[in-house]
Amino acid sequence: xxxxxxxxxxxxxxxLEGIRKIEKNADLLHIDVMDGHFVPNISIGPVVVKSLxxxxxxxxxVHLMIENPDLYIxxxxxxxxxxxxxxxxxxxxxxRTIQKIKSYDIKAGVALNPTTSLDTLKYILQDIDMVxxxxxxxxxxxxxxxxxxLKKIEELSSIRENLNLTFEIEVDGGINVHxxxxxxxxxxxxxxxxxxxxxxxxxxxxxxxxREAVKR
Ligand code: DX5
Ligand code: ZN
Numbered sequence: 001x002x003x004x005x006x007x008x009x010x011x012x013x014x015x016l017e018g019i020r021k022i023e024k025n026a027d028l029l030h031i032d033v034m035d036g037h038f039v040p041n042i043s044i045g046p047v048v049v050k051s052l053x054x055x056x057x058x059x060x061x062v063h064l065m066i067e068n069p070d071l072y073i074x075x076x077x078x079x080x081x082x083x084x085x086x087x088x089x090x091x092x093x094x095x096r097t098i099q100k101i102k103s104y105d106i107k108a109g110v111a112l113n114p115t116t117s118l119d120t121l122k123y124i125l126q127d128i129d130m131v132x133x134x135x136x137x138x139x140x141x142x143x144x145x146x147x148x149x150l151k152k153i154e155e156l157s158s159i160r161e162n163l164n165l166t167f168e169i170e171v172d173g174g175i176n177v178h179x180x181x182x183x184x185x186x187x188x189x190x191x192x193x194x195x196x197x198x199x200x201x202x203x204x205x206x207x208x209x210x211r212e213a214v215k216r
Contacts, residue, residue: 001184001214002027003207004170008043008072009141009168015048018198019056025207028061028083030172030192033076035066038090039139053080058097061190063111063172064137066090069099077104085109085132085170087156096128109170113138114146118156128167130190131156134143136173136184145174145201151184159183177206177213184214 005026010018019029029052034043049060059082066072067085076084078091084101088110091097101108107131114137121131131151136143149171156169170194171183180191194211200206 001188001211002190003210004028004030004190004192005197005203005207006030006032006141006172006192007198008032009194009198011198014045014057016179019058019201022197022207023056023058024134025194025204026058028190029056029058030061030063030194031081032194033062033064034139037067038087039065041139042190046072046079048077048082050079059083061085061133061170061192064090065111070100073097074104075099078099078104081106082129083107083109085111085130085161087111087113087138088116089113094124095127098124102127111138111172114149114158118152118159125159125163125165125167130168130170132170132172132175132192135171135175138173143174143187145176145179150182152161153183153186153188160187175210177209180210181214181216 005022008052034041036042061083062081063077069093107129111132135145136147169188170190173189175193176196197203197206
């Protein structure tokens with residue numbers, strides 16, 4: 001299991017301090033980009049991502065919760081993104097968008113809101129590196145995990161097995177030490193956690209505890 005702390009729950013007045021707290025134990029840095037249209041919140045853009053790139057070698061896992069992502073893919077690639085994930089719901093021409101991300105030689109992911117069916121990915125699964133299953137309605141950190149999403153993760157995991165594909169399954173929203181084991185057992189490879197990590201007294205220790213909780 002990989003762990004991708006979400007900096008959405010870090011202190012925006014000192015993001016670097018937040019990164020330093022987690023970088024030894026994290027596998028990726030999850031960066032939530034929100035435009036105030038696709039989701040009812042505004043977060044950060046490519047300028048901030050570019051500034052952070054100079055200070056850490058953690059791979060940047062950029063989650064675009066924005067309309068018209070095609071317009072900004074290049075900016076995020078130039079800013080140092082290693083994975084760019086777009087929402088299926090925001091892409092009218094999803095195949096084109098995925099090809100555009102891959103043309104920069106980085107990984108391409110597709111995210112699904114909780115009520116968006118896995119069927120919407122049927123004709124793109126073979127072309128992508130990651131599927132991000134949202135387990136809260138996107139827009140905010142600190143929300144409650146939607147339990148019915150466990151079945152969705154299981155279903156995606158068996159689709160992957162049946163089709164003999166290798167995309168990774170990332171799960172985002174409401175994950176903590178109490179539910180992480182279930183999420184991983186359902187088939188998740190990459191855990192995103194924001195509030196559970198950054199609102200704890202020792203973020204680095206919390207990452208260890210998340211790993212321990214899966215083994216128990
Ligand atoms: C929600 C974001 C998540 C969020 C996770 O829209 O995509 O990455 O920051 O935060 P927690 O772990 O607090 O639910
Ligand atoms: Zn996210």
